[in-house]
Amino acid sequence: MQVALTIAGSDSGGGAGIQADLKAFKTLGFWGTTCITAVTAQNTAGVTGVHVLPPEMVRAQLEAVWNDLRPVAVKTGMLADAATVQVVASFLAPVAPASLVVDPVMVSTSGHRLLAPEAVTALTKELLPLARAVTPNLAELEILAGGRIRSPADWQEAAASLRKTGVGFVLAKGGHFGASGTALDFLYDCRRGRFYWLTGPRFPGTAHGTGCVLSAALVCYLARGLSPPDAAWRAKALVARAISRALRLGKGYPVLDPGGVWRGLAPGL
Numbered sequence: 001m002q003v004a005l006t007i008a009g010s011d012s013g014g015g016a017g018i019q020a021d022l023k024a025f026k027t028l029g030f031w032g033t034t035c036i037t038a039v040t041a042q043n044t045a046g047v048t049g050v051h052v053l054p055p056e057m058v059r060a061q062l063e064a065v066w067n068d069l070r071p072v073a074v075k076t077g078m079l080a081d082a083a084t085v086q087v088v089a090s091f092l093a094p095v096a097p098a099s100l101v102v103d104p105v106m107v108s109t110s111g112h113r114l115l116a117p118e119a120v121t122a123l124t125k126e127l128l129p130l131a132r133a134v135t136p137n138l139a140e141l142e143i144l145a146g147g148r149i150r151s152p153a154d155w156q157e158a159a160a161s162l163r164k165t166g167v168g169f170v171l172a173k174g175g176h177f178g179a180s181g182t183a184l185d186f187l188y189d190c191r192r193g194r195f196y197w198l199t200g201p202r203f204p205g206t207a208h209g210t211g212c213v214l215s216a217a218l219v220c221y222l223a224r225g226l227s228p229p230d231a232a233w234r235a236k237a238l239v240a241r242a243i244s245r246a247l248r249l250g251k252g253y254p255v256l257d258p259g260g261v262w263r264g265l266a267p268g269l
Contacts, residue, residue: 003069004030004220007062007088008077008105008212009050009114013043015255016209017077023256024216025073027238030223033069035061037088038080038114044208045252050114052080055087062091071097073223075215076127078105082119089126099223102131102167103215104140120144129166132222133232135215137173149174156186156195163190169228171218173211183240187232196229200240207246208253214239 004025011017018034025032037058041049065071074097079085092100104123106115115123120143128134134144142149145158159170170188183202186195217238221231239256246254 001029001031002073002223003033003071004073004075004216004223005033005035005065005069005071006075006077006216007035007037007058007079008075008103009038009040009080010036011040011042011209013208013250013255015044015253016042016212020209020212020256021075021077021216024213024238025220028217028220030073030220031069033065033071035065035088037084038078040078040114043252044250044255047114050080052084055083058084059087059091062088066091066095073097073099073219075101075103075219077103077212077215078114079119079123079127080114081116082122085119085122085127089122089130092127092130096130098132099219100131101215101219101222102127102134103211104134104136104144105211106140106143124165128162131167133169133171133218133228134162134167135171135173135211135218137211141170141172141174156188159186159188160190160193162188163193169232171214171232173214185232185236187229189228196232198233198236200236201244203240203243206253207243208255210239210243210256213242213256 006018006021009017011019022032038052040047141158145161149155159172162170173185183200185198214235217235221234242256245257247257248254
């Protein structure tokens, strides 16, 4: 069994963060390991508290996992502050994981800020050059690119601007630009300057943890040897199916089903 590592925050409600990543890893046949960067007091309605772990503890977790289990797939999620970004980047640079996906988590589904402003520069300059792919939503892409996105042309231009960071691919999430009932995303190949458009059904409302699951699935497919366009399409398809059968367990946003739906999807995905 191949090993995957998530470097992210913990969601006490189980819908996002490392909890969502581990469910996705298991679904796709990977042994999931973790490096917790922050502990959040969180449920389906929102975030009520955040405790960022010391950089020394983050590095200790990375060393413990890497020295024994050697993950072939690595993703980052909530990194909280510049010190955390820097310790993660400094650890990953020499070990050079072949499949590294950066989910630039900046704001929670409920609107809580999860990445300090000063950490954005560290993420762009130190972590993205190591990554095979980055998976920003519209708001995150605006911050990374440094400009407003008001049209599909702006969206493409913003993604293309990230090629200067050294990242390999940009999986840009922005479903509302699609036609009615269609979720439109794209994968941008920074080296070839090529766009791959990804369409699928758009579901009403918002589910909790979709970005976490998408990036976790993407890195697993890349580690399996799929091409980035094929990996992106399969990850998007898995998330779409899970959203279509999301569960309302609490008073807030629905969560993706970690049980029978995903187990049923796994053989075909």
